[in-house]
Amino acid sequence: MMWGTTTIRQILVITDGQANVGSDPLEAASLAAANGITVNVVGIVSEGASGIDGGRQAHNIASAGGGMCRIVEMRELSGTVQMMTQKSMQMTIHQVVNRELKSIMGETEDSLPPMKRVQVAQMVDQIGEEATLQLVVAVDVSASMHSKLPRVREALRELEIGLEARSGTHEVAVIAFPGNNGQLASTVCEFSPSPDLTWLMNDLTAGGGTPTGPAIEAALRLHQERRRDLQAHIDQEEDGDASSYVV
Amino acid sequence: MGMQVLMSSKKTVPYGLTPGSVITGKWNGSSYCIIRLIGQGANGSVFLADSAGTQVALKVCSHAADLALEYKVLVTLAKERASSPGPRPIELDDWVSRSGTLFFYAMEYIQGEQMESFITRKGQVWIGAFLLQLLGDLSDLHASGHSFGDLKAENLLISKDRCRIRLVDFGGVSQFGKAIREYTEWYDRAFWNAGNRRADIAYDLFATAQLLIKLSCPSLSVSTFANLDARRRGEALFRQLSREAVLQPWRSVINKAWTGGYSSADQMRSDIARIQQEWLNKQRKSPKLSPTQQQLAMSVKKPRRKWDWTDWSILAASFLAAAVLVKLFGT
Numbered sequence: 001m002m003w004g005t006t007t008i009r010q011i012l013v014i015t016d017g018q019a020n021v022g023s024d025p026l027e028a029a030s031l032a033a034a035n036g037i038t039v040n041v042v043g044i045v046s047e048g049a050s051g052i053d054g055g056r057q058a059h060n061i062a063s064a065g066g067g068m069c070r071i072v073e074m075r076e077l078s079g080t081v082q083m084m085t086q087k088s089m090q091m092t093i094h095q096v097v098n099r100e101l102k103s104i105m106g107e108t109e110d111s112l113p114p115m116k117r118v119q120v121a122q123m124v125d126q127i128g129e130e131a132t133l134q135l136v137v138a139v140d141v142s143a144s145m146h147s148k149l150p151r152v153r154e155a156l157r158e159l160e161i162g163l164e165a166r167s168g169t170h171e172v173a174v175i176a177f178p179g180n181n182g183q184l185a186s187t188v189c190e191f192s193p194s195p196d197l198t199w200l201m202n203d204l205t206a207g208g209g210t211p212t213g214p215a216i217e218a219a220l221r222l223h224q225e226r227r228r229d230l231q232a233h234i235d236q237e238e239d240g241d242a243s244s245y246v247v
Numbered sequence: 248m249g250m251q252v253l254m255s256s257k258k259t260v261p262y263g264l265t266p267g268s269v270i271t272g273k274w275n276g277s278s279y280c281i282i283r284l285i286g287q288g289a290n291g292s293v294f295l296a297d298s299a300g301t302q303v304a305l306k307v308c309s310h311a312a313d314l315a316l317e318y319k320v321l322v323t324l325a326k327e328r329a330s331s332p333g334p335r336p337i338e339l340d341d342w343v344s345r346s347g348t349l350f351f352y353a354m355e356y357i358q359g360e361q362m363e364s365f366i367t368r369k370g371q372v373w374i375g376a377f378l379l380q381l382l383g384d385l386s387d388l389h390a391s392g393h394s395f396g397d398l399k400a401e402n403l404l405i406s407k408d409r410c411r412i413r414l415v416d417f418g419g420v421s422q423f424g425k426a427i428r429e430y431t432e433w434y435d436r437a438f439w440n441a442g443n444r445r446a447d448i449a450y451d452l453f454a455t456a457q458l459l460i461k462l463s464c465p466s467l468s469v470s471t472f473a474n475l476d477a478r479r480r481g482e483a484l485f486r487q488l489s490r491e492a493v494l495q496p497w498r499s500v501i502n503k504a505w506t507g508g509y510s511s512a513d514q515m516r517s518d519i520a521r522i523q524q525e526w527l528n529k530q531r532k533s534p535k536l537s538p539t540q541q542q543l544a545m546s547v548k549k550p551r552r553k554w555d556w557t558d559w560s561i562l563a564a565s566f567l568a569a570a571v572l573v574k575l576f577g578t
């Protein structure tokens with residue numbers, strides 16, 4: 001297999017509340033997972049509070065989406081977003097490697113002798129460093145999130161720094177939910193290696209609820225469109241598809 | 248960083264390992280009896296343990312791959328260098344606990360005091376001396392093609408036996424050119440908008456400058472700057488630093504490390520050695536020197552490094568030259 005062109009697709013949901021509008025976020029997340037897209041969730045809790053109401057739901061969404069969930073305080077947001085994205089990429093690659101190992105040797109990575117495992121870990125690390133990452137960040141912009149948006153922006157900038165340091169390429173798109181003009185979710189930034197985040201400082205009209213489900217669906221659509229576009233591009237170039245291994 | 252949040256729920260007894268618990272390796276069969284918890288890092292917990300009468304440190308983690316990579320780094324360093332800057336690795340193994348398989352490695356136990364508390368206790372006069380040692384170690388590490396990455400006061404111990412600085416927690420060690428694996432904001436070049444987060448020599452030297460600032464001005468805190476736009480942070484920090492008289496001698500070093508002006512740890516090392524020497528010369532003239540400071544002044548005066556091949560070759564060359572001269576003019 002050609003690891004150099006491995007593409008990893010992720011959705012990252014940043015929210016501080018319980019989904020209460022539109023379709024079921026768990027269904028949307030498992031649909032994404034079924035399409036090979038990992039869904040990670042960061043839940044923000046206010047300083048000193050015991051936990052957000054959506055804490056359990058956040059965990060459930062992530063587990064349906066095959067990803068990770070962290071409930072953090074505002075000041076930990078930057079580090080968490082960055083760490084989670086990287087860990088989640090590694091996790092995806094480990095899953096693929098384990099599938100391969102299982103089919104070749106009937107064993108998973110963890111059942112290998114430790115020094116053999118070192119070699120697998122090095123390989124996974126290398127793949128993670130070189131893989132292409134396509135990430136859709138879905139940001140909750142409901143009323144309670146407004147004061148937090150500058151920090152979200154900072155966290156995404158931080159993430160960009162982390163991704164910039166890798167040798168592989170990356171593209172990040174951003175979706176806001178609830179969206180503009182009464183939409184449940186809208187794309188505020190198309191796929192770009194360096195997304196323009198100024199919108200996060202603008203006054204966003206606060207919708208009533210938290211349509212997390214529709215936001216994940218929108219993120220999934222964005223991924224599928226992007227994949228189709230890239231596929232079309234590859235098809236134009238005759239034999240390009242042989243070198244593309246999609247996780 | 249984020250992972251510490253994860254751990255906080257298990258802070259009391261990580262992995263249910265209390266003093267007296269015994270871990271037996273699945274592959275190699277060695278047994279370790281837990282003495283106490285030493286620390287919790289970004290990726291797992293470190294315990295002091297007894298292994299057949301010898302004290303060792305055990306790093307236990309639920310994530311096999313990270314641990315395996317970290318162990319591999321220690322092995323590589325130990326192989327390449329006679330005296331590795333890190334703890335000597337012993338073995339990597341699995342432990343099948345009641346709650347599932349956990350992963351661990353055993354390494355040399357470095358008994359020592361946290362650098363910050365040592366400096367608080369003994370005085371800031373020691374900072375320069377330890378930075379010289381640290382930069383020597385970083386130079387060795389860099390020679391192997393790695394950045395230390397997560398360089399910070401918490402990852403530095405002053406060993407009890409030799410009063411020498413030791414690096415612990417190699418989870419952040421990253422190959423040059425790759426993304427830094429673990430970092431801490433205060434020490435992170437990218438946080439201060441002073442460069443990227445890719446592993447290179449200058450990344451560690453920036454962190455060393457931040458360490459120097461942190462140890463000299465312990466009251467400064469990263470939270471003061473975290474709320475600022477990244478582009479304003481450096482400016483705000485330097486404004487604060489301009490008021491700190493203790494940093495006066497170090498300003499040129501800090502500026503140079505911040506702007507990526509050093510291309511090797513040895514360059515920064517010789518700058519620090521020079522500043523240290525000037526400072527001590529000044530101190531030696533003043534009669535009010537404490538016995539420790541005098542001792543330190545004397546110790547710095549002596550040549551600090553061992554002779555390497557350059558010294559020997561200079562010596563050999565001068566003998567040769569002398570011999571030639573004798574031959575030419577002797578008779």
